[in-house]
Amino acid sequence: MLNEAPSIPCSVCVIIPMFNAAGSIRQTLDSLNDQTRRPDHVIVIDDGSSDEGPKIVERYLAAFPLTLLRQANEGPASARNNGMFTAKETFIAFLDADDQWHPQKLEKQLALYDELTRKGHKVGLIDCYQMSEFPDGSQQLEDRCKTGNHFEDFIHENVINGTSGVVVVREVVTALGGFDQTLRYAEDRLLWTRIAEHWEIHTVPQILIRRGVNGGNITSQPQKYYPHKLKFIDIYLAHYGARLSKQQRIHFVLANHADFLGTFSRRGDHAQVIQVFQRMLEHSWQTLFFFKGKPTLRFLYALTKTLRKAS
Structure with missing residues (x-):
């Protein structure tokens, strides 16, 4: 039916x-x-x-x-x-x-x-x-x-x-x-x-x-939803990873992390930007050039802000 x-x-x-x-x-x-x-x-x-x-x-x-x-x-x-x-x-x-x-x-x-x-x-x-x-x-x-x-x-x-x-x-x-x-x-x-x-x-x-759009969405609560995004990546790849090429898998993982990296960056949450970028880099060196290098630029900006604050 x-x-x-x-x-x-x-x-x-x-x-x-x-x-x-x-x-x-x-x-x-x-x-x-x-x-x-x-x-x-x-x-x-x-x-x-x-x-x-x-x-x-x-x-x-x-x-x-x-x-x-x-x-x-x-x-x-x-x-x-x-x-x-x-x-x-x-x-x-x-x-x-x-x-x-x-x-x-x-x-x-x-x-x-x-x-x-x-x-x-x-x-x-x-x-x-x-x-x-x-x-x-x-x-x-x-x-x-x-x-x-x-x-x-x-x-x-x-x-x-x-x-x-x-x-x-x-x-x-x-x-x-x-x-x-x-x-x-x-x-x-x-x-x-x-x-x-x-x-x-x-x-x-x-x-x-x-x-x-209210206070319950990703823009206002990225820390709440990011762990669920990580779980989503694992579940999605468990379903479809075997059907994807190596490059498609890399792009899928990096793109999903980059969504939240951008949100954390816009909120000025520099510690989270650094953490997400490091997670991306552990997955693939292509992180450095991903999305025309925007995640890397956001990481460097967050790192600079963090170091200045520490000093």
């Missing part, structure tokens, strides 16, 4: 992991009420919140069936899996508790899925463009456009524009076991790669997501 495309119309369940999101969950649910094609079911998974978020969900007047599940704080992978394996609908759409959808988001994605499957495409995932909005008012557009087979692309980077833009066939993700719950960072990239290994990935080339 996994090789057979569901026929439209189909049912959609929206999965929302929530942790202390009292300030945003109402707006997130409002964006679902405003959909031109409303979801058939919405499941909010309270991941051990200590604020009023669960009460807001319980009192919310939804134009769709709304279920609140509760669990101890186990991270977004566990929360999404909890909702995903509870759902019975044909499609799963993910939405974070501080993000909002454009009113036509579901309508446009399901229409693209219908068009592609009628043409014989084996589609496992559809996303869309995303606009991230930061507390200082700045914005960042995520507009990677996918049109089919993209497994190789995930070796270099996560080419999904944002988890809140993803619609997947439920039987595809449940057959893969969902998200790796041992990870609290990059678990999405691992699952998207596993989907891309067997199914096509496509994009609606329009901004249909507004992502609210």
Whole structure:
């Protein structure tokens, strides 16, 4: 059955992991009420919140069936899996508790899925463009456009524009076991790669997501998430390392470390920059020239600052 495309119309369940999101969950649910094609079911998974978020969900007047599940704080992978394996609908759409959808988001994605499957495409995932909005008012557009087979692309980077833009066939993700719950960072990239290994990935080339960037992301808490990135590297290579060339493995490891080295550098955390660079250099001498030498320049700057402070 996994090789057979569901026929439209189909049912959609929206999965929302929530942790202390009292300030945003109402707006997130409002964006679902405003959909031109409303979801058939919405499941909010309270991941051990200590604020009023669960009460807001319980009192919310939804134009769709709304279920609140509760669990101890186990991270977004566990929360999404909890909702995903509870759902019975044909499609799963993910939405974070501080993000909002454009009113036509579901309508446009399901229409693209219908068009592609009628043409014989084996589609496992559809996303869309995303606009991230930061507390200082700045914005960042995520507009990677996918049109089919993209497994190789995930070796270099996560080419999904944002988890809140993803619609997947439920039987595809449940057959893969969902998200790796041992990870609290990059678990999405691992699952998207596993989907891309067997199914096509496509994009609606329009901004249909507004992502609210808050204090819980990598930019503000890199020390919290870096150990999970190290674990992700090991798990990813355990899955796919044998399929990569030596050079691809080197690039994969260095690129993943470099993400955090850059974040630590921008925050002025010089000790962490030095530590990450040394870890990269232990893996390969190519670190010296990687990304046109930017990690090396950041390391030298951090080293100079550290030595001056010590003297």
